[in-house]
Amino acid sequence: MAARGAVxxxxxxxxxxxxxxxxxxxxxxxxxxxxxAFAELYDAxxxxxxxxxxxxxxxxxxAEEVAQEAMxxxxxxxxxxxxxxxxxxxxxxxIAHRRAVDRVRAEQAAADRERRAATSSVPFDDxxxxxxxxxxxxxxxxxxxxxxxxxxEAILLAYYGGLTYREVADQLGTALPTVKTRMRDGxxxxxxxxxxxxx
Amino acid sequence: xxxxxxxxxxxxxxxIDDLERARFDQHLAECPVCSAEVAELTETVAAxxxxxxxxxxxxxxSAVLSQVESTPQLRPEPSGAxxxxxxxxxxxxxxxxxxxxxxxxxxxxxxxxxDHSGGGAGTRADAEAARIAAVFxxxxxxxxxxxxxxxRVTVVTAESLDEAVATLTDLPSPGANQAYQLWLIxxxxxxxxxxxxxxxxxxxxxxxxxxxxQALGVSREPAGGSAAPSLPLVAQLALG
Numbered sequence: 001m002a003a004r005g006a007v008x009x010x011x012x013x014x015x016x017x018x019x020x021x022x023x024x025x026x027x028x029x030x031x032x033x034x035x036x037a038f039a040e041l042y043d044a045x046x047x048x049x050x051x052x053x054x055x056x057x058x059x060x061x062x063a064e065e066v067a068q069e070a071m072x073x074x075x076x077x078x079x080x081x082x083x084x085x086x087x088x089x090x091x092x093x094x095i096a097h098r099r100a101v102d103r104v105r106a107e108q109a110a111a112d113r114e115r116r117a118a119t120s121s122v123p124f125d126d127x128x129x130x131x132x133x134x135x136x137x138x139x140x141x142x143x144x145x146x147x148x149x150x151x152x153e154a155i156l157l158a159y160y161g162g163l164t165y166r167e168v169a170d171q172l173g174t175a176l177p178t179v180k181t182r183m184r185d186g187x188x189x190x191x192x193x194x195x196x197x198x199x
Numbered sequence: 200x201x202x203x204x205x206x207x208x209x210x211x212x213x214x215i216d217d218l219e220r221a222r223f224d225q226h227l228a229e230c231p232v233c234s235a236e237v238a239e240l241t242e243t244v245a246a247x248x249x250x251x252x253x254x255x256x257x258x259x260x261s262a263v264l265s266q267v268e269s270t271p272q273l274r275p276e277p278s279g280a281x282x283x284x285x286x287x288x289x290x291x292x293x294x295x296x297x298x299x300x301x302x303x304x305x306x307x308x309x310x311x312x313x314d315h316s317g318g319g320a321g322t323r324a325d326a327e328a329a330r331i332a333a334v335f336x337x338x339x340x341x342x343x344x345x346x347x348x349x350x351r352v353t354v355v356t357a358e359s360l361d362e363a364v365a366t367l368t369d370l371p372s373p374g375a376n377q378a379y380q381l382w383l384i385x386x387x388x389x390x391x392x393x394x395x396x397x398x399x400x401x402x403x404x405x406x407x408x409x410x411x412x413q414a415l416g417v418s419r420e421p422a423g424g425s426a427a428p429s430l431p432l433v434a435q436l437a438l439g
Binding site: 031033035038039042043046047048049050051052054055060064067068069071072075076077078079080084085086087089090093094097098101102103106139140141155158159162163164165168177180181182183184185186187188190191194196 | 205206207208209211212213214215216234237238239240241242243244245246247248249250251252253254255256258259260262263264266267268270271272273274275344345346349351
């Protein structure tokens with residue numbers, strides 16, 4: 001199967017950020033119960049974990065709470081990390097994103113009971129615009145521009161808005177299979193542009 | 200490649216519901232090409248996080264490190280516990296399904312089967328695992344989830360099978376000599392369907408006779424359970 005590939009931070013050509021190398025190695029030590037390694041791991045990934053979670057949840061206090069949950073979850077389940085399925089950093093961001101999305105959906109479910117009929121209060125266009133503007137990383141930004149508008153919107157609405165592909169289809173007024181396909185081919189194009197390889 | 204394969208994009212974006220995720224996880228276990236694609240797309244999505252990185256609040260680091268001080272770690276997945284290929288297959292995909300449905304509850308369903316590794320195929324736990332899998336895969340399966348503190352209660356109901364699977368994950372400690380108890384509520388009448396061991400905060404339970412039930416309730420009771428649920432309920436999920 002796939003061998004270990006590039007660490008996330010090494011994926012992009014032209015990245016200026018100091019690479020938090022060794023995240024995989026740190027996680028291996030964390031899995032063995034090494035708390036010092038965990039502190040190092042925290043320092044390496046926390047800005048990206050917190051930034052991601054805050055982007056999805058918007059509320060800083062809630063984001064802090066969920067970021068904490070995600071980091072503790074990484075500690076708790078470190079021994080279950082499976083390197084054949086991706087990098088340690090990718091695994092941690094997946095935990096964080098899923099927790100944030102779960103929280104968004106739980107709150108939506110509660111809110112929907114009261115105002116199901118009301119049109120969405122979330123300014124979806126703003127989500128896409130804000131995130132695109134925030135993407136200062138040259139490579140990511142440049143690569144996002146190579147996507148079609150539909151690909152880009154579908155990906156960003158799902159990832160940062162916490163929407164399911166059904167909800168994205170509703171928001172964009174696009175057929176369900178189309179949205180599903182655009183998410184996949186958009187990410188594939190992004191992958192190729194960023195030079196992500198795995199295996 | 201099957202049609203489900205096109206879900207890989209939505210999958211790595213978490214843009215699918217729990218049930219679709221469980222099915223896709225099962226598909227991944229059988230499709231190395233898909234696993235490789237998902238690994239690459241996960242890395243691709245991870246690259247986006249660098250662009251939104253932001254300095255966390257000052258208190259977060261100490262809060263995390265202090266919580267970690269008192270948080271035990273899970274052991275690695277038990278492997279090779281059984282020579283039964285079928286059993287291994289169920290365990291692998293149920294574990295994946297539970298991890299998704301219960302987020303972090305990967306152990307729960309796994310243990311249903313791992314506990315039982317000595318017995319070989321055809322035993323009771325085996326049959327139960329197969330029934331749990333059948334509920335997850337039923338065409339009419341419906342998922343309800345409710346957050347409870349940092350944990351959650353999830354119930355997957357398959358009306359056609361008259362069965363449901365309830366998963367409790369990371370619930371708050373019920374307290375000394377207290378236990379969680381599960382109830383099916385029909386016509387406002389609760390029926391006890393499971394009592395967890397005292398102090399237990401994670402569980403996966405197969406529940407029969409769910410047809411016509413309106414809700415699943417979780418209550419906190421003295422160890423050993425009660426004849427009627429103590430109110431207020433810790434969680435209540437509509438099944439209808």
